[in-house]
Amino acid sequence: MRPRVAAAAACVVLGLGLIGGAVTGSWLTGDDSAPSGSPSAFVAAGGLWHSVPVDKLFPATVDGTGAGPGGADRTWTRIAVAPDSGCKDAFDPLLRKALAPVGCLRLLRATYMDATRSHVTTVGLLFTKADTTAMSALKTRFKTEDLGRRTDLMPRPYAAKGTVAAGFGDDQRASWTLSVLTDAPVVVYAVSGFADGRSVTDPQPAAEAIQAGATTAPAQAGLGHEAQGLADRIERGLRKTVTSATEKPS
Structure with missing residues (x-):
């Protein structure tokens, strides 16, 4: 026996x-489509905006191995961090309305430039007031209504004075991505543009700009890869930070 x-x-x-x-x-x-089974991780993620150093959420340098067109490597250098704030004036009116059901607890943003100093990308972490049900509902709405591809729902960039991103305004937005997490009360987004301040008349969502054969200016310049690659890596860093915060000593 x-x-x-x-x-x-x-x-x-x-x-x-x-x-x-x-x-x-x-x-x-x-x-995040798989159930995590860890409510504590969801709660812990919601408090990271005030308990984790900015260098942890937005590293000074982010390596993007294979993140560029054709699998080329990318490296992004942080050039500015916005003061943590609420969401007033941080989003265009329609995007602010779309995000309203989950609320705005805190918004963190940082702007990066690529190694050639020709592209700038703002990445943001919107910490919401929502529970898992509300986050799931918002994610479903963005998917079923294809809101992530609408040019009137692009996130706004953070243009830091005295940097190469000083001229990175609304008219300079070229490509973007937005991801609603369901295992954390967080919305992750990124928006990219040219560092020389040129206006873009045909912005394209990153999901389309990174496709083979895309011929728009954002696609040809690799700006879809800039937005998608940086957003993905900031999101991965967020997840690792939450995992570390919820691990118990063995």
């Missing part, structure tokens, strides 16, 4: 380990 009991116990431990590993893996890789 003892060998059987020991074997059964080992299977239980192994099974729990595999489940825990799968949960952690889905969180770190950004698969």
